[in-house]
Amino acid sequence: MGNMDELIDKLVQDGTTVKPAHHPVLLSLEWIAAAVFYLAVALMLSGFRPDLMVKLHEPWFAAEIAALAGIFVVTSLSAALLSFPDLHQMRRVALAPALMFALFALVMLFAWRADSPPSQPPVHSIECTLSITLLAILPAVWIFFVMRKFASTHQYWAGGIAILAAFSVGALWLRLYEPTDSIMHVIEWHYLPMILIGMIGMWLGKSLLKW
């Protein structure tokens, strides 16, 4: 008991004024704004796919882009919530990525059915995954850097979701840049690697978000 009193005294001595962290919504908005800027710069440097305006009039392509953007927004918000020990008492919102991924899978299913006869896949394959991953590195580093200042009690999930947020920025960039119409290629080399990337993120979360 004596030790406890001593510890409390020490903590109290150290208890100077502390500025409370930003609200998670504000935090995620900061990430989203920075990612939009980063995406715009990346697209300015790489250029848009030549048929982008035509493609945006195709319902399933537009739905895919909207769902992917939705994944980015929702995972950013969820990662921000997961940075707080109590998820800022918004547990349901933190679980929203599950719903968004289900919606995305549904959109891809319809897009795949609409791709009939199937479009010719491009000659490259894993290059797409690597390009997305490379582009996602900077947002991932930034999100992790910010999250480390918080106190996550769900380090696996926080890491996984943060990496998926960053990866979705890369995926958006490639979809707006690469003139590929083959849905099978896109599913196989753009989106399915998200599962592996998410698992890597969970592992990173465990090691990098310790506090």
Added chain:
Amino acid sequence: MTDNTDNLAALMKQSLTGDQRAYAALLQETSRLLRPFLAKRLNFTSEVDDLLQEILISIHKARHTYDGNRPYKPWMYAIARFRLQDHLRAHYSDQLHHADDLSELEDFLHEPVTESAISYESISGEVEKLPEKQATILRLMHQEGYTAREVAAKIGMKESAVKVAAHRAYKILRQKLER
């Protein structure tokens, strides 16, 4: 209950502005709330005290993630549960590790004596050749049946130090008996 919760949130809000009296009151109250929570989940009072201190330090480190505009208790318990899980994970993995050491040693003991030069006597002999502290620990744990915690109390060492010493002793024995 609501009053108490509101009080705690208010105390934390004041603490964040540097009010040390409020912070002391908050930590005392937090400690009072968490002690039975931990006591229900842990076996030993010393464990409860150690973990409670760890949780208070975590609350201190994470206090910037609380803004005083939401209930305090869910935030506090989230941190407490997190540290408790960490503690239990470490505790069980340590026990598992310890059990691995024993099972490895038992493998030698179960080998047929006719096909091996290893006997209970030879192990006892080797134990006696170990450094005095390690030999005492193994004797107490395996001949007299004391737990690592009891051995620690008996010879005035920390429990973790006893486990480490035992682990080193198993390694030495394993090497000697494998020759």
